Amino acid sequence: MDIYDRATEREEQDRELALKRLRPTGPDATGWCLNCGADLPAQQPGMPAPRWCDCDCRNDWERDHK
Numbered sequence: 001m002d003i004y005d006r007a008t009e010r011e012e013q014d015r016e017l018a019l020k021r022l023r024p025t026g027p028d029a030t031g032w033c034l035n036c037g038a039d040l041p042a043q044q045p046g047m048p049a050p051r052w053c054d055c056d057c058r059n060d061w062e063r064d065h066k
């Protein structure tokens with residue numbers, strides 16, 4: 001691994017950390033359930049965008065991503 005590789009790796013780590021700080025609660029909403037891929041209802045005003053169908057899907061996803 002040369003200096004350039006090391007610098008790139010460092011940059012990627014910094015970027016990941018920055019993203020984690022911006023989104024401390026996990027991944028972005030995509031419009032589909034992150035666990036099973038089902039269509040999700042549109043985001044409700046004042047509510048966070050849904051990322052899973054229900055608690056079961058969220059729990060499954062969290063278990064797989066720990």
Ligand SMILES: [Zn+2]
Binds near residue numbers: 035057
């Ligand atoms: Zn689901």
